[in-house]
Amino acid sequence: MDEGTNQLIRSAPEMKKEFIMEIAQQEIPNSAETKTVEVSGSVALLEALIAEGTEVIFGYPGGAIMPIYDALYDYKEKLNHILVRHEQGGIHAGQGFARTSGKVGIVFATSGPGATNLITGLADAMIDSTPLVCITGQVFAHLLGTDAFQETDVINITTPVTKWNYQVTDATEIPEVISKAFYIARSGRPGPVLIDITKNAQIQKFDFAGYKPCDHIRSYRPKPIIRKEYIQKAADLINSAKKPFVLWGQGVILGEAEKEFKAFVEKSGIPSAWTILGAGAIPTDHPLNVGMLGMHGNYGPNVLTNECDVLIAIGMRFDDRVTGRLDRYAKQAKVVHLDIDPSEIDKNVQTTVPVWGDCKETLPALTELIQERTFPEWIAKFKEYTEKEVEAVINAELHPGSGELTMGEAIHQLNELTKGDAVIVTDVGQHQMVACRYAKLNKTRSNVTSGGLGTMGFALPAAIGAKFGAPERDVVAVIGDGGFQMTLQELGTIMQSGIDVKILILNNRFLGMVRQWQELFNENRYSFVDMTSPDFVALAAAYGIAGKSVSERSDLNASLEEMMNHKGSFLLEVMVTKENNVFPMVPQGCSVAEIRLK
Amino acid sequence: MSNQNHTEKPAGKQEFNITVYTENQIGLLNRIAIIFTRRKINIDSLNTSPSEIESIHRFNIVVNETEDVVRKLSRQIEKQVEVLKVYYNTNEDVIWQELALYKVPTDIIAEKASVERLLRENGARAVVIRKDYTVFETTGHREETDALIKILQPFGLIEFVRSARVAIIKHSDGFNRKLREFERLEPGEEVSENEYLNNGQRIFTM
């Protein structure tokens, strides 16, 4: 025990707690007669989490957060706390949960190293707009700034990677601050929020008047006002277009606007392509879904970006992995950009008509104003490019017939088993690009990946969270041999919590994506990308997780089937060809039209 | 975020005055500062102080950048939860001042009548007169306060300090009315104005 102060905390008697629960359910009128009950800051925090509908907390205790953990001891029935093996695992699990459930992910960590271990996940959630509320313990307020044991300046360290953060030093602030935290995390463009609570505030008793959710902050406008004129202008542009092209991103999913989006696409008849975070918002096999954008996206969507006359971007942010060389990106096109975040408009690509607002509201308004059309010739062009890509790349990747196994055929065969209904969680690298390209997704919130930050080590913990967020669905984590070894300690979390996630390691014995770049751009100078791995199946076995390794084509299907049918978690290692490259590829510094097939 | 200046500006860098209205919140200065430092943009001058409205702070930030960069910076600032409003303006759109203090040896000033004349010509006032030194104050633009340094240097200028810039926006109606719009849930007409629609005179706001 690094500090001996936790004996100061006494858990509230049962009866008192029931009473708090009751008042927490009610809307508390702001009157003098408001009933209050004396509780500690820690109890107020847990009551606030319950009032916000928290189902699961991913966390790790330590000295500065001990009062909260002590209070949690009495809340075991009401709050499901999952003990992770590393705080980075905790926050990625929170992200996975948020991505599949659409709710706010909750993460606990202690001060100092506990809090700094959250940074990668915060940065990831920030850039991928994932709603999180992270609670960190902090040293006693009177010790702030004294280099106390496990003191770090968490607020300043996390400022660039949080949508909002706040340090609580007085327990009376807790109900209001937590309600603001949830409101900010999930409203507008979602993002991670961190609340740092000093130990004295966790212990301090105060008169708790119940929990009131926040629905307005004076200085914060989650959604810009919708301007009808712009919707009209956008509709006019779309109605006059000959070769319109829709690009959609995660905004459609975050805005829960999948239905509205589908209606728009179907009425407009416009071919539509997705960013990797937008994948699944309409099904993979929807006739107007023409594929994936970006560096390893499909051939047609990339080339034809530079041929369309009107580009309609919906809830996406023109990341450089999507645009390639910006000064040669869609220069011929007029651009309509729908986004909830006004700072995204004109950030990378100059917009002709900006449509600020929540796409759940702007899309139906736009759909109403557009004509019902079809673009057979234009869509035929996409088909032509698809055929070229199938011939040059896809056939060899999905149906190699002979030689070593490929990543693509593993994903292709997985599709046959999942039928497109599973949640696919991916790590970062070649396997990620292959999984995003080829995984069949029938439903929204089926693709969980680290898009903006490209965080290796994301998939295993995110899959744990994804399963908690969608317990009725199959969750398959597709991970590289490299990335798996960044957070494999979370096998312990899987073991202890007994959850069911399928782990598919695509082992090419390389840091494949880096190797690919070294092959293509550094004249085969393979500098520190050769990766020796442990016996993954034995490793899984050490955690009581069933597993298998497969390297023969004749065994692949049966092994995948065994994994999917297995009751409980299962690790399947697929030994794939060592030096395959992911194509097509838009090399860095090239325009999307310069995409290479080999 | 607002730009009251609708005349076409050359694309080159120039001084912009960014005015930010915020809640009074610990940590917000850092949140705003890192928007600049992350992009390796130097803040030339920064003033923060309570505004005429209780609990609302006003930042004046000066940068030398292109309008495109300043617009993007302003949008990033306005995105912060505790920021109410951001305006950016060129120097022509604002009345601005900086305050400067000069400490000089009293004996030299007393000896040389020319110094007194120079000080008067430069609008300087004595704030403190002691036996050993005198402190003068001027307000003005950078060149003006700079000019007086040069003038006083030969007379044994001991110490000099200049404040950050404060700027009043020529075309604004102040913030009181706008704040009322923020306090209601529904923003007023002007708040939903934007540059594409109104290339005219009105303040551009998101």
Ligand SMILES: Cc1ncc(C[n+]2csc(CCOP(=O)(O)OP(=O)(O)O)c2C)c(N)n1
């Ligand atoms: C934390 C982190 N470190 C480094 C990288 C750079 N990086 C991107 S892909 C990659 C290789 C990944 O190798 P592996 O997990 O085996 O996947 P593969 O590409 O072989 O499928 C590396 C090192 C990263 N994205 N994240």
Ligand SMILES: [Mg+2]
């Ligand atoms: Mg690998």
